[in-house]
Amino acid sequence: MHLLIPAAGSGRRMGADRNKLLLKLLDKSLLGWTLTAAGASESIIWIGIIGQKADFPDFEAIASQVSLDIPVEFVEGGKTRQESVYNGLQALPPEADRVLIHDGARCLATPALFDRCSQVLRSCPGLIAAVPVKDTIKVVGNYNLIEDTPDRAQLWAAQTPQGFEVQLLKECHEKGRHLGWDVTDDAALFERCDLPVRIVEGEETNLKVTTPVDLRVAEFILRERLAIGQ
Numbered sequence: 308m309h310l311l312i313p314a315a316g317s318g319r320r321m322g323a324d325r326n327k328l329l330l331k332l333l334d335k336s337l338l339g340w341t342l343t344a345a346g347a348s349e350s351i352i353w354i355g356i357i358g359q360k361a362d363f364p365d366f367e368a369i370a371s372q373v374s375l376d377i378p379v380e381f382v383e384g385g386k387t388r389q390e391s392v393y394n395g396l397q398a399l400p401p402e403a404d405r406v407l408i409h410d411g412a413r414c415l416a417t418p419a420l421f422d423r424c425s426q427v428l429r430s431c432p433g434l435i436a437a438v439p440v441k442d443t444i445k446v447v448g449n450y451n452l453i454e455d456t457p458d459r460a461q462l463w464a465a466q467t468p469q470g471f472e473v474q475l476l477k478e479c480h481e482k483g484r485h486l487g488w489d490v491t492d493d494a495a496l497f498e499r500c501d502l503p504v505r506i507v508e509g510e511e512t513n514l515k516v517t518t519p520v521d522l523r524v525a526e527f528i529l530r531e532r533l534a535i536g537q
């Protein structure tokens with residue numbers, strides 16, 4: 308399975324002055340942990356890391372420290388995640404017919420999750436890892452007034468990996484660019500094109516490290532894992 312890692316964001320919501328994926332979590336950068344998990348999965352055979360050019364020297368150093376035994380390529384990202392993934396899709400080798408896309412910021416995903424998604428993607432055109440929502444979710448409108456309370460039994464929180472047939476996803480991205488769609492994940496493009504996207508049970512610990520609190524929670528989870536030798 309080919310894997311694209313969008314890693315071209317900034318550290319704005321983290322309050323950092325650089326790409327948050329370069330921040331340290333114990334002895335590795337966030338990106339280092341993500342690459343370690345992807346490299347330990349049995350199904351991933353190629354990784355494309357999508358980043359801003361200025362970060363490439365750091366990314367190269369991180370990739371060589373993780374010492375992956377599969378090819379790794381670096382792709383220049385765009386202004387939005389959507390643009391970054393678009394660029395990544397253009398850089399896939401021609402033999403790639405299915406692809407997993409995994410946010411570099413979800414550095415706690417396990418190798419087993421990559422393998423589970425790869426396995427399911429053999430029998431469907433699109434999937435996402437997701438977990439059932441625990442909170443009651445409110446739709447809020449003007450003046451902070453609640454407009455709706457959707458039925459929680461139907462709500463899932465989207466994670467990555469997300470996986471797709473490459474040709475179909477490329478077509479969805481092209482259509483999205485043409486029609487000016489602005490989405491925060493790739494499944495949304497598939498959905499807008501009326502293509503089916505299956506849910507694969509994700510992991511509660513697969514959080515997207517976004518704020519300083521997330522960084523502390525991620526550190527706690529990693530320490531627990533290291534202590535029990537996972």
Ligand code: C5P
Binds near residue numbers: 312315385387410
């Ligand atoms: O900002 P956020 O955490 O939602 O970004 C999700 C993922 O998309 C991150 O791994 C980030 O590096 C990546 N991203 C990107 N290109 C952008 C913005 C975000 O690859 N222009």
